Amino acid sequence: MMAKKVLHSLTLNGEEVQVASAAGATLLETLREDLRILSSKRGCNQGVCGACTVLVDGKPVRSCLTLTARCVGHSVQTMEGMDGDQIMATLQRHMVESGGVQCGFCTGGVLISARELLEDNPSPTREAVKTALSGNICRCTGYRTIVDAVCGAAEELSQ
Amino acid sequence: MSLDQPEPIFLGGTVGKSVAKPDNLEKVQGRAEYIADLYRPGMLHGAILASPHAHARIRGYDLSEAMQAPGVVAIITGDDVGEGRMGAFIKDEHAIAKGKVLYVGEPVAAVAARTEEEARHACRLIKVDYEELPAVLSPEDGLAEDAPILHEQLADYIKVFDAGAEGNLCSRTELSEGDVDAAWAECDVIVEDEYTTQPQAHVSMEPCGALAEVDPNGRVTLWSANQSVFRVQANVCESLGLPMSKLRSMTPRVGAGFGNKMEPHIQPITVALAMKAKRPVKLILTREEDFEMVRARHPFRVRMKTGAKSDGTLVARECEVLVDCGAFADDSPGVMGYSLLMCGGPYRIPHMKASGKLVYTNKLRFGAFRGFGNPQVLFAGEQQIDQIGEKLGLDPFAIRRKNMLREGDQWFVGPRIGSNGLGRCLDAVERASKGSRADGSPRNFGLSVTAHISGLLGTGAIVKMLEDGTISLNTGATDIGQGSDTVLAQICAEELKLPFDTVAVASPDTDGSPYNWGTTASRVTYTTGRAVKAAAKKVVDQAMNHAAEMLECDVDDLELREGGRIGQRGSNSDVTFAQISGRAHWAVGGPLVGSETLVFDEPTHDPKRAIALGLPFPRIGVFSFAALGVDVDVDDTSGQVTVHEAWSAADVGRAINPRLVEVQLHGGFVQGLGYALYEEMVWDGARLANPSLMDYKVPTARDVPDAIHTYIIEDPDPTGPFGAKGAGEIGLNAAPGAIANAVAKATGARHVHLPLTGERVLAGMLDPGGPQD
Numbered sequence: 014m015m016a017k018k019v020l021h022s023l024t025l026n027g028e029e030v031q032v033a034s035a036a037g038a039t040l041l042e043t044l045r046e047d048l049r050i051l052s053s054k055r056g057c058n059q060g061v062c063g064a065c066t067v068l069v070d071g072k073p074v075r076s077c078l079t080l081t082a083r084c085v086g087h088s089v090q091t092m093e094g095m096d097g098d099q100i101m102a103t104l105q106r107h108m109v110e111s112g113g114v115q116c117g118f119c120t121g122g123v124l125i126s127a128r129e130l131l132e133d134n135p136s137p138t139r140e141a142v143k144t145a146l147s148g149n150i151c152r153c154t155g156y157r158t159i160v161d162a163v164c165g166a167a168e169e170l171s172q
Numbered sequence: 173m174s175l176d177q178p179e180p181i182f183l184g185g186t187v188g189k190s191v192a193k194p195d196n197l198e199k200v201q202g203r204a205e206y207i208a209d210l211y212r213p214g215m216l217h218g219a220i221l222a223s224p225h226a227h228a229r230i231r232g233y234d235l236s237e238a239m240q241a242p243g244v245v246a247i248i249t250g251d252d253v254g255e256g257r258m259g260a261f262i263k264d265e266h267a268i269a270k271g272k273v274l275y276v277g278e279p280v281a282a283v284a285a286r287t288e289e290e291a292r293h294a295c296r297l298i299k300v301d302y303e304e305l306p307a308v309l310s311p312e313d314g315l316a317e318d319a320p321i322l323h324e325q326l327a328d329y330i331k332v333f334d335a336g337a338e339g340n341l342c343s344r345t346e347l348s349e350g351d352v353d354a355a356w357a358e359c360d361v362i363v364e365d366e367y368t369t370q371p372q373a374h375v376s377m378e379p380c381g382a383l384a385e386v387d388p389n390g391r392v393t394l395w396s397a398n399q400s401v402f403r404v405q406a407n408v409c410e411s412l413g414l415p416m417s418k419l420r421s422m423t424p425r426v427g428a429g430f431g432n433k434m435e436p437h438i439q440p441i442t443v444a445l446a447m448k449a450k451r452p453v454k455l456i457l458t459r460e461e462d463f464e465m466v467r468a469r470h471p472f473r474v475r476m477k478t479g480a481k482s483d484g485t486l487v488a489r490e491c492e493v494l495v496d497c498g499a500f501a502d503d504s505p506g507v508m509g510y511s512l513l514m515c516g517g518p519y520r521i522p523h524m525k526a527s528g529k530l531v532y533t534n535k536l537r538f539g540a541f542r543g544f545g546n547p548q549v550l551f552a553g554e555q556q557i558d559q560i561g562e563k564l565g566l567d568p569f570a571i572r573r574k575n576m577l578r579e580g581d582q583w584f585v586g587p588r589i590g591s592n593g594l595g596r597c598l599d600a601v602e603r604a605s606k607g608s609r610a611d612g613s614p615r616n617f618g619l620s621v622t623a624h625i626s627g628l629l630g631t632g633a634i635v636k637m638l639e640d641g642t643i644s645l646n647t648g649a650t651d652i653g654q655g656s657d658t659v660l661a662q663i664c665a666e667e668l669k670l671p672f673d674t675v676a677v678a679s680p681d682t683d684g685s686p687y688n689w690g691t692t693a694s695r696v697t698y699t700t701g702r703a704v705k706a707a708a709k710k711v712v713d714q715a716m717n718h719a720a721e722m723l724e725c726d727v728d729d730l731e732l733r734e735g736g737r738i739g740q741r742g743s744n745s746d747v748t749f750a751q752i753s754g755r756a757h758w759a760v761g762g763p764l765v766g767s768e769t770l771v772f773d774e775p776t777h778d779p780k781r782a783i784a785l786g787l788p789f790p791r792i793g794v795f796s797f798a799a800l801g802v803d804v805d806v807d808d809t810s811g812q813v814t815v816h817e818a819w820s821a822a823d824v825g826r827a828i829n830p831r832l833v834e835v836q837l838h839g840g841f842v843q844g845l846g847y848a849l850y851e852e853m854v855w856d857g858a859r860l861a862n863p864s865l866m867d868y869k870v871p872t873a874r875d876v877p878d879a880i881h882t883y884i885i886e887d888p889d890p891t892g893p894f895g896a897k898g899a900g901e902i903g904l905n906a907a908p909g910a911i912a913n914a915v916a917k918a919t920g921a922r923h924v925h926l927p928l929t930g931e932r933v934l935a936g937m938l939d940p941g942g943p944q945d
Contacts, residue, residue, distance in 0.1 A: 156838075
């Protein structure tokens with residue numbers, strides 16, 4: 014019954030990689046089990062919680078719902094590949110300072126969604142931030158400090 | 173942020189400052205390692221076969237086909253585990269179903285294979301021969317005379333706490349003081365109703381998981397998502413018949429708990445698999461399994477009656493609860509007993525009676541969940557306080573102020589109250605919420621107050637001064653994300669007058685850490701903090717002895733100075749911690765190590781005052797207090813309730829780290845908001861109908877008010893570390909009561925059933941006095 018492994022070529026965090034994954038593997042499975050890229054988390058495996066969010070060609074996707082085969086020839090970016098990204102670094106700093114990080118399991122997905130928002134809309138309202146983060150469930154913070162962090166980062170970046 | 177702050181006691185260092193948690197950095201970089209992120213050489217992956225039946229005898233297993241499946245290395249069933257049973261209160265639970273299954277979703281067999289997919293595939297090939305038995309699906313059914321019995325050997329089980337377990341009755345508690353029956357005659361107003369509350373799922377974002385390996389001598393190393401490495405050790409060893417010295421329990425970062433990871437989940441199964449496979453095994457639950465297999469908040473049936481005099485003085489309260497235990501006792505006797513202890517709320521009520529029955533049913537175990545029985549009884553009690561106020565023309569603040577417990581009062585059945593900032597919590601909420609909304613429209617305001625106890629059971633700390641004068645702190649308390657490592661390091665640094673970042677906090681490890689009951693009961697800051705402060709003080713004392721020799725003076729002439737120096741009073745001469753500690757490694761007296769171990773030491777029950785049968789915690793802890801106000805909107809076509817604004821004030825004694833306290837209040841409120849308005853585990857017969865995040869809704873960023881105002885009130889507790897009391901649960905407790913009171917204000921209808929779904933609220937609006945379901 015075991016699905017045959019297939020060689021997939023994709024760009025991961027700026028580097029060309031070839032990875033043998035099961036034919037029907039999701040990007041989350043490939044990242045975690047075949048590449049040991051562990052920043053994206055399996056929170057629900059159903060596309061609801063957002064903990065597995067990564068960027069494909071610069072756009073956030075649920076890696077648990079994305080087939081690896083669909084990423085062949087595309088660029089995948091995870092938290093491991095965010096060094097040097099100014100928007101991300103600013104967001105990270107504000108998250109650390111605001112109290113937006115508690116258990117941390119949702120944090121990577123939250124940051125990737127927030128980064129996408131700030132790229133599209135450098136001066137979002139609080140409502141826009143809440144909407145952009147509505148696909149990322151956090152059970153610890155009650156969201157207030159996360160929204161504060163994203164708004165704070167936006168303000169700093171727009172200066 | 174804080175109103176009416178008293179003058180601080182010594183706070184020269186980090187206590188009282190919102191130091192950012194050191195673990196934040198690895199978390200924002202995606203580098204934090206949770207249980208699913210751990211890999212070991214030669215590691216296999218586990219998967220579990222769950223019971224399809226609520227109640228059935230297991231006649232046998234056919235593993236032949238599954239053993240032949242690709243990648244399979246080992247399979248375990250109930251036949252592989254001995255007769256051992258585990259449990260914090262009643263030892264009623266095997267490592268894996270043995271002889272019988274007691275709920276749909278209970279682990280029946282488990283497979284270790286090369287990949288998770290192969291393990292899951294093999295699980296589906298296991299054949300189990302069941303003889304179905306009639307199931308008990310409600311506490312009422314469980315108490316029926318001809319009810320099927322879940323635990324036939326209940327009488328023989330080891331009971332750490334025995335409160336009348338018999339048949340399907342797991343425990344009963346009866347508390348009383350004064351003379352309730354006579355007191356009703358003194359009352360001018362009486363309200364009485366019957367309430368129900370629903371099961372709530374914890375939904376920690378990280379599902380439960382474990383990784384175990386066995387060394388050539390048979391000693392087990394176990395990592396798991398947990399709230400207590402020591403409870404993991406005890407549970408695995410009890411259920412598998414292992415001496416505790418043969419198991420080392422550790423923890424990676426934990427993706428929150430809320431009670432779900434306090435007692436065992438699949439650690440015993442993972443260890444049994446690793447022992448049989450003779451290879452490391454990692455087992456991570458899916459979200460669906462996490463819903464179906466682990467535990468949830470207890471559904472309660474609460475009958476409550478409260479009476480007052482015409483001036484609003486409370487006279488009597490009676491509370492009777494019927495609690496669904498689920499298939500195993502777990503923490504349930506504690507939850508029920510605690511709910512009854514708390515059912516009077518923070519009020520002077522001279523005549524009180526509280527009783528409860530906890531009944532085994534064929535559902536997953538219900539257990540600890542932030543609030544621990546308190547939100548259920550508050551939902552009833554805080555509505556009744558408002559109803560009495562309404563009848564007598566007293567506003568919600570006035571009736572609460574008139575009756576609230578004051579300094580020097582005792583709690584129901586007798587525990588002493590150390591510090592009590594409830595009045596100031598009410599002041600803060602009233603001041604901030606009064607008047608109308610910014611747009612001039614009137615508020616639909618609801619209020620609830622609460623108290624919560626922090627304390628409970630064994631805890632310890634070891635403080636070591638390293639050779640260069642920096643510090644290693646080891647407590648064994650698991651930081652599940654709330655920031656206890658940070659808070660404990662702050663307490664340690666403050667006592668030593670050192671900068672925060674000179675203290676490194678060791679990860680909990682049963683081999684090296686002092687005992688810690690767990691990250692539960694709002695207890696770590698208070699109880700473990702006390703141990704940390706005392707252990708650090710011992711290090712200071714030892715350092716003083718060395719310094720006296722070095723400075724050739726009397727110890728009494730020495731003082732501890734900021735930054736890690738000890739000097740002679742009135743003189744500039746001093747020695748640094750680095751000099752002292754470096755010397756201590758060569759000098760008589762030896763290296764500097766302070767340790768402390770303690771259990772909260774004041775009695776819960778005052779026999780002169782009250783009768784208490786089946787009270788689970790003879791020594792419990794100190795009281796934190798809170799007031800919560802909410803302003804809600806109710807959609808008049810759908811009945812849907814949204815919280816427009818919230819004001820949460822909590823007396824936490826002393827906020828060691830104010831930002832972390834605020835986030836506890838935010839997060840607790842939002843989890844309570846979900847509980848009050850829509851979160852509900854629904855059973856379709858014996859099967860959980862909504863075990864997924866698609867079907868079980870938790871609040872998202874769009875569902876919560878932007879305006880959640882927090883007010884930290886500090887009324888230092890004399891026994892707390894720098895005055896601190898717990899803050900972990902109190903932000904959730906009051907949410908259902910406050911929201912129900914606000915909905916009543918908005919719609920004119922009282923609600924006795926949680927959650928307050930649009931359907932229920934709309935029905936109430938259409939027929940305010942009508943029947944509810």
